[in-house]
Amino acid sequence: MDEKLSEFFKLFSNVLRLKILKILADHEQNVSDLVTATGYSQSNISQQLKMLKQADIVSSHKHGKQVFYVLKDDHIRSIIALATTHLEEKL
Template sequence: MSKDEIFCDCEVIHADVLEEVKTRMPIEEDIYDLSDFFKVLGDSTRLKIISALDAHEMCVCDIAVLLNMTKSAISHQLRYLKQADLVKFRKEGKVVFYSLKDDHVKDIFEIGMEHIKEK
């Protein structure tokens, strides 16, 4: 075993800790929903779209040009983000503008970026 490996060699169960943590654990359904939420964020194209929308409300055409992708591909990804309740849209005539759903989405993205830049 290398010196960097960490393992627990105790055989004592800390019942008080287990009971406290059990009371704080989310229900299974919420864990699965959160897992699905992070799966949606697990796609680099969707994160690029979220990054763009973090800066400014945009239409599909502008996002497509920014990311050098087709409007169809961007619309497909926006559909995922909308179904996951991460983006919203508004219509202005024939143009549809997308933005982040709320400050929670903005915070999750920005905190995640802050975390990875700490390295």
């Protein structure tokens, strides 16, 4: 379990993945919206989304020709909020 937990927390260690997760914590987005929101390239966004999907943290669904991404459950939202609160208390 420690190995799985370590791999899980590594997903939060990349700035772009963390930005994506924080954006998806608010509402679902497509790749174009994530490119606009983060300023990163489409290929970079897609690469990070692939990792998050493989880790079963993010899911996707099609609406017409567009693919939308969303957090799979509220646990990720809670983890980000708790970590943010912890860091804000240290300031």
